[in-house]
Amino acid sequence: MNSLDEARESPLEVLLGCLDLEALDADLFLGDPGPGEGRLFGGMVAAQSVIAAGRTVDPDRQLHSLHAYFLRPGRHDAPIRFVVDRIRDGRSFTTRRVVAHQAGEAIFNLAASFALPEEGIAHQDPMPEAPSPDSLPDWEDVRAEMLRDPTLVSARSPVEVRMCDPLTPDPSPALQRNWIRVRGALPDDPLLHTAMLVYATDRTLLSTAARPHGISWRERAGASLDHAVWVHEPVRLEGWLLYTSESPVARSGRGMIFGAIHRTDGVRLASVAQEGLIRRRRP
Secondary structure (H helix, E strand, C coil): CCHHHHHHCCHHHHHHHHHCCEEEECCEEEECCCCCCCCCCHHHHHHHHHHHHHCCCCCCCEEEEEEEEECCCCCCCCCEEEEEEEEEECCCEEEEEEEEEECCEEEEEEEEEEECCCCCCCCCCCCCCCCCHHHCCEHHHHHHHHHCCCHHHHCCCCEEEEECCCCCCCCCCCEEEEEEEECCCCCCCHHHHHHHHHHHHCCCHHHHHHHHHCCCHHHEEEEEEEEEEEECCCCCCCCCEEEEEEEEEEECCEEEEEEEEEECCCCEEEEEEEEEEEEECCC
């Protein structure tokens, strides 16, 4: 894809192109890292890995959990090869392992479990209260202003984020509420909707762990270390979702964050856990 084509496509169209993996063999896929500079967004590699795993699973089985490690920073200048290992095909559960390789090195490792839908016990805590997203600031606008980089506004993410809790230079509770939604309509593919949800779960978490220390974007260097997602309901990404997160502990420059995603009708769609590296930038 040349730069002119990229300019004509929306961020969502570019991401959907990256998620359209090329099948090289039954358990081997090739992915485009997409345009950009610097370190590759980890959520994109996670979403591509979900697509690779799901392509080897019966479509009736839906992703219900994943556990992943970010091993090395990904790059935009080389394709990514996804190797799927069929760990187990059981009567109720299917387990897959995916390792993403780039330039001859493993950059991401994923274990994913898929399950057949079934009736059973069900309960959840109430959805947290949050103001309407319509009057809230856009995450990209706030980030561009704090980093003093107006180019960030034009480089919109495929996932829109509206901030309920403003960022301040002063220490604040390690809690955050954000509304998120896909910037456009997705094709009618359940696996793609699930992969897009996983993509979105890697956003906003590190800033939650940085809040008690008053570390702004300009002062912070960080990276996701490991990531886990549990999907509780069939995923259909249409409209706003409330993404809440809290960081109960941080040690040795590593912050632990737990998150929850609710639909506007109050149903808890997914739970998230991540440990991330957070450091103050050196002068």
